[in-house]
Amino acid sequence: MTRIGVYVCHCGLNIAGVVDVEKVAAYAKTLPNVVAAKHYTYMCSEPGQRLIQEDIKTHKLDRIVIATCSPRMHEDTFRRAVAEAGLNPYLTEIVNLREHVSWAHTHEPEKATEKAKALVRMGVARAELLEPLEKRKVNVEKNVLVVGGGIAGIQASLDLANAGFKVYLVEKAPSIGGRMAQLDKTFPTLDCSACILTPKMVDVAKHRNITLLTNAEVTAVNGFVGNYDVSILKKPRYIDEKKCVGCEICTKVCPVKVPDNFNENLAQKRAVYIYSAHAVPRIAIISPEHCLRLRYDKDVCGKCQTACEAKAVNFKQKPETTQVKVGGIVVAVGSEVFDAARMAELGYGRFKNVISNMEFERISDASGPTNGKIQSPRDGKTPKTIAFIQCVGSRDKRFHEYCCRVGCMVTLKQAILAREKIHDNVRIYVCYIDLRAFGKGYDEFYRRAREMDIDFVASIPSEIHEAPDRSLYFDVYDKGTNKLLQVHADMVVLGTGLVPNSDLAKISALFHASRSADGFLLEAHPKLRPLESAMAGVFLAGACQGPKDIPDTVAQASGAAAKAIDLLSSGEIELEPLKAVVDKDLCSGCRICESICPFVAIEMKSETVQGEKKLRAEVIEGMCQGCGACSSACPTSAIKIQQYNNKQVLTQVEAALAETCPEGGK
């Protein structure tokens, strides 16, 4: 005989505005085994919780039913309150009178109240069958894997390492630094990007808690939160990392020219190269697709090997795979830039002087292909008119519907830089749809641009053409003056937005981090949990979760690090007990559950039973999310979710139908 306490929450007016909570509480009192039934304005508040706790003592309650908002809101709160009063927290049942009743049936209060009563009746019936459960503790690795060595990965790694955690920082490229390393200046302060970034890059390389793996990729992730097994593939540089001193003699003797992707293909590098001017680690790398010896597998060239005084060149270097065990993963793989050739009417790819924001950035950078001189790619001359066109590939149903968030600020920055470098000898036009300068100091930055004689046209052109003299021109109907203007420009810079990486599908599958509709990685909750993926132990930082600027990236990275520290610092985590369990006596080894489980949480173990080898399902508790798919599929009811066995579920169905009339619909 259980002693059930029922608590009906008003939730202010959220529930009480529609449901007659007094009636529901009174009704609850009439249900079997209910010893106490009360209602209160905010059950989740301190007095509300105290009410339950006192009743547990006074009425010797052993089951609690709380009719309130969605369990996703306060189930944990109530469980803790109940536990504090000495009762097993899993003897608490939440009935949802808000999302399932008052919010869904706002205009039918009488019917809503009847439904509320029915749901409480169901909750009470189930409460009787609840079992006490215990959370299980597992040890966790106090190591973290950080995937991606841009500013997000760098910041997260430093925060984690400084907190005493061991970090494996894996970066695909031969150097860390990511997009920020490609920037000249950063908005709105016009700080030199390399100047603020490189100290952090060096810190990462030197930190005793950080193992930096560049030219490497994660190839497999197994295990579960707190206990991940990760395989990392280190691709060969064909250079001995311990011997190379970064002197670059090899790059000077290599005969093969290759487009330099760090410089957005505005310059060329050699088949043996150092990734960038501020590369960390400063170690050369040979490109196997371009190196004559590696590509053709012949004993040719080898000039770099001959020239290298440190004898660091090793054409025979092989890829290496490392296995590491980590407790958490921070995914910080960044984003790519929209390929403006897809918006063919703007002439990108056809006209050399139509360039992207990123290409302008490399031109403006002192360590870039033009040593920081603003000059047109086609003829190297200083442009007399520069036009910026915004939202290329963003806010566009043809390509990406989202706003890229940084495009306006990037263009403002570049327009201001152009003004500062070329002074009065250039006219600068910015064609935009909406100018978004939302952050701290951003609108002031926009004002600064207007004060520098930069012209803003609140309209975008339809197409760009090249005149016979190879200059560019386009028509734009200016909203402000109502004039159809023709802009003649020497250089057109396209505000190309940030887009999800082309290999994000692979990343998504690898780390079980789902993607949102816009293609970026999906956060656990858009408002309240922006740093975590839905997968426990996998955190998100930076542009891979959505386009953003540096301050937001750094904030998110530090936040993700804090989340990982929070998760792992005690050295153990508690696993929710609402997971699948297998009754081995009923398991026939049919493997249906294994094939159905979306979280790869079921293993088949071979056991010898009475001299015969049999397969039995076993649940990997850390991976199991308690979704119940296995439970409904199992033909012998051998696998069940704790607290959701057949009886516990079916009793609710019976309770639901208990007071219905034969005609229905009333």
Place this chain on the structure above:
Amino acid sequence: MSLIDLMSMAKPNQESRDKILARLKGKELVNCFQCMKCTSGCTALKLLELKPNEIIKLVNLGFVDELPSSDIIWTCVTCLKCVERCPQKASPYHVIMALRNLAVEKEAKVPEGFLKAVSEILETGLAEPPQKIVTRKMETVDRTCLRLPKIKSPKGSFQAVFMKAMEEK
């Protein structure tokens, strides 16, 4: 009484707006954020002052009634550049076609050329009858002397059916 055009004292007409929306494939014209890409590239802008963004905005705000009687809706060249390039797929061309249909329904002024085409189709099935043309050497020729097949008119039943189709709203 939430909005008035103080120049003309016109008020928005939601019913007319809904009529236009009902004629369109989708409702994307409400997504227009006045980026001006359509007008910047409009073939009819320079010569005839057609501003597709303005047409869309007028319809969106409900100022539909002034459009069917205006000549501006007949200036569209139907080049379809605005349909191709609009980032929100608001498709001004389709809105203009819907406004033209509304003009016909309201018996506003319709350019002669279209009325002629319709009456020609009623009579012969084709919008234009076969003509005699002149070669560069000033000789007059027609389909027969060029050995092209004779054009036959459709049977009588076509006329009645076509008229029925024209009655459809």
Place this chain on the structure above:
Amino acid sequence: MKIAVFWGCCIQANQYAYEMSLRETLPEFGIELVDLQDTTCCGDPVKSMNEFAATYLAARVLSLANQTGLDDMLVPCNRCHFTISEAKDTIRRNAKTAKKVFELLKEEGLEYNPNIRIWHTIDLLHDLVGLDRIKKAVKKPLKGLRTASHVGCQIVRYTDLGRIDNAENPKKLDELIAALGAESVDYPEKLDCCGAALNRSHPDSALSLAGSKLKAVQSLNVGCMLVSCPDCQLMFDSKQREAGTTVGAKLNVPVVYYTQLLGVALGIDEKKLGLQLNQSPIEELVAKIQG
């Protein structure tokens, strides 16, 4: 291979050279054209009056094609091709409209067939016949001939409807020109409209648009301008003089249908290709190729 053909109004009314050149050149590639019986307008001018009636007319054309029992239909006019394509799409998406259209068709004993594949001259030659076959069939390669191609608007726009070539960078007509041994030059005004649609309401503006484009083409110093639509030819060729007057320029641009040039390259008699009908100054062009 038998293909149904819907000529539409303009071609049958005065753009005879297009019909002639198609009837002469396609058989060279084994294509037999089957005319539809008792055709009516595709509905293009009716669209501005009553879009439903236009959809019905286009569906009627497809029903007539259905009567031939053939799976493919050539629609050489850009506007007809667009109108029929849009009607197909409307009927596919909107069950209510489709029902009303089918009822009207039934009154004439006609039945709609959604599976008829619609071709335009350009993709018929480029994709169905193929560049290789054309190259092989050329008897008089047009080496050294520089041309300006004008593919038109409604045949490449709008992409979401499914058109025959890339809207911003159409290449098929240029490749067809190259298959004849000639060169197709790029120019900023390439995708500009001929203005024909304004003939019914603002004829002067139509001429002005055509004149502007012709002026631009004239400055390219090409041997000719190539079109593949009767409306475009009407503006650039038949009305070239008027267009020149409207924009205040003396225009001397030879304008021919691609199929006419194709015919000449295949060695077909000028007269059969309707070259006597072109109003623009094409003598030099023809002489050059023949000689």
